Amino acid sequence: xxxxxxxxxxxxxxxxxxxxxxxxxxxxxxxxxxxxxxxxxxxxxxxxxxxxxxxxxxxxxxxxxxxxxxxxxxxxxxxxxxxxxxxxxxxxxxxxxxxxxxxxxxxxxxxxxxxxxxxxxxxxxxxxxxxxxxxxxxxxxxxxxxxxxxxxxxxxxxxxxxxxxxxxxxxxxxxxxxxxxxxxxxxxxxxxxxxxxxxxxxxxxxxxxxxxxxxxxxxxxxxxxxxxxxxxxxxxxxxxxxxxxxxxxxxxxxxxxxxxxxxxxxxxxxxxxxxxxxxxxxxxxxxxxxxxxxxxxxxxxxxxxxxxxxxxxxxxxxxxxxxxxxxxxxxxxxxxxxxxxxxxxxxxxxxxxxxxxxxxxxxxxxxxxxxxxxxxxxxxxxxxxxxxxxxxxxxxxxxxxxxxx
Numbered sequence: 001x002x003x004x005x006x007x008x009x010x011x012x013x014x015x016x017x018x019x020x021x022x023x024x025x026x027x028x029x030x031x032x033x034x035x036x037x038x039x040x041x042x043x044x045x046x047x048x049x050x051x052x053x054x055x056x057x058x059x060x061x062x063x064x065x066x067x068x069x070x071x072x073x074x075x076x077x078x079x080x081x082x083x084x085x086x087x088x089x090x091x092x093x094x095x096x097x098x099x100x101x102x103x104x105x106x107x108x109x110x111x112x113x114x115x116x117x118x119x120x121x122x123x124x125x126x127x128x129x130x131x132x133x134x135x136x137x138x139x140x141x142x143x144x145x146x147x148x149x150x151x152x153x154x155x156x157x158x159x160x161x162x163x164x165x166x167x168x169x170x171x172x173x174x175x176x177x178x179x180x181x182x183x184x185x186x187x188x189x190x191x192x193x194x195x196x197x198x199x200x201x202x203x204x205x206x207x208x209x210x211x212x213x214x215x216x217x218x219x220x221x222x223x224x225x226x227x228x229x230x231x232x233x234x235x236x237x238x239x240x241x242x243x244x245x246x247x248x249x250x251x252x253x254x255x256x257x258x259x260x261x262x263x264x265x266x267x268x269x270x271x272x273x274x275x276x277x278x279x280x281x282x283x284x285x286x287x288x289x290x291x292x293x294x295x296x297x298x299x300x301x302x303x304x305x306x307x308x309x310x311x312x313x314x315x316x317x318x319x320x321x322x323x324x325x326x327x328x329x330x331x332x333x334x335x336x337x338x339x340x341x342x343x344x345x346x347x348x349x350x351x352x353x354x355x356x357x358x359x360x361x362x363x364x365x366x367x368x369x370x371x372x373x374x375x376x377x378x379x380x381x382x383x384x385x386x387x388x389x390x391x392x393x394x395x396x397x398x399x400x401x402x403x404x405x
Contacts, residue, residue, distance in 0.1 A: 005032045008082035008102045010089040011039020014118040014161035021164040035102045074108030084118035094132035112174045114142040121157035144244040162243035170243045184400045186227030191263040192220045193274035195235035197253040202285040213237030215388045216273035220245040222392040233259045253305040264317045271324040272309045313349035323350040328358045
């Protein structure tokens with residue numbers, strides 16, 4: 001789908017990162033109009049924006065007055081993205097000021113609006129900024145939580161612009177949902193686990209699985225786009241942090257369990273998309289296990305790992321929370337994929353179970369997925385093959401429906 005994208009750029013050092021975001025939109029075939037503030041042009045000049053977008057760039061309402069740009073640009077946009085969004089721009093947008101072309105565009109836009117803030121930690125945490133963010137979210141705007149990391153100079157903390165690739169993916173999700181791009185998870189705290197755990201045999205070898213983390217990251221990204229406060233427990237995933245998510249990195253199943261249990265204490269929903277290893281060695285060698293000269297292999301004794309999904313389902317830290325599990329099944333002599341999925345749903349005690357048929361290695365590492373979402377209430381939602389982002393939104397639709405109930 002080709003969309004008319006307005007990219008607003010405000011005056012922060014992260015303005016240079018918006019060049020990558022612009023490139024991603026244009027290379028995907030979207031029609032992009034860049035609206036930088038006067039301060040933004042102190043960091044990246046108008047010729048750069050014009051060259052990358054293929055359009056002339058203006059910051060004031062007096063250029064091409066006959067075309068009424070202060071009204072026209074916002075009226076005809078399919079999405080407006082402000083990246084970076086400084087504390088100043090958030091304040092002006094929240095209070096409805098119209099003192100430059102970007103502010104006027106935000107006032108006239110009737111399409112989804114996404115703000116990707118970037119500023120120092122103290123500015124982000126200031127009560128005035130938080131009040132402005134709350135106002136914008138209440139009006140339906142998507143205000144992405146900034147990332148944590150290196151800021152200007154030697155400072156580090158929360159306030160870093162999320163990875164442009166992740167902002168791009170989030171905006172694509174907003175565009176795909178169109179009129180359904182509501183903030184129905186606003187104010188909700190959700191936990192998502194992703195990836196596959198590792199159980200070490202020695203300092204260099206481990207037992208693991210093929211989970212790429214793509215579905216879990218799609219779930220985190222989708223929840224953030226719908227207004228949720230997202231904690232992502234990531235097990236051995238080499239993907240950029242999803243825009244708007246706080247990421248906790250783990251390796252083993254026990255570490256995953258500790259992180260998930262801690263995060264669920266205040267969570268409204270938990271989606272266990274990670275693939276924890278079912279077993280772990282009873283003992284871990286301090287040194288690398290060497291090959292035997294006679295060709296024999298060492299015997300490895302295994303024990304079961306804790307069942308994290310069953311634990312958080314049967315012992316809910318918060319009354320009324322919604323717990324979602326995943327089941328990667330192949331079917332066997334005891335039943336079909338769905339038979340095994342229904343049995344697992346009953347055994348684990350979760351509210352929803354997303355069942356994937358992984359026969360032949362399907363789903364792992366793929367950008368697409370298909371599933372059946374089984375509900376403890378007897379419902380079954382079949383999701384045809386499509387993007388993992390699309391499946392993520394359908395899963396959150398089911399979660400949000402249970403919040404409403």
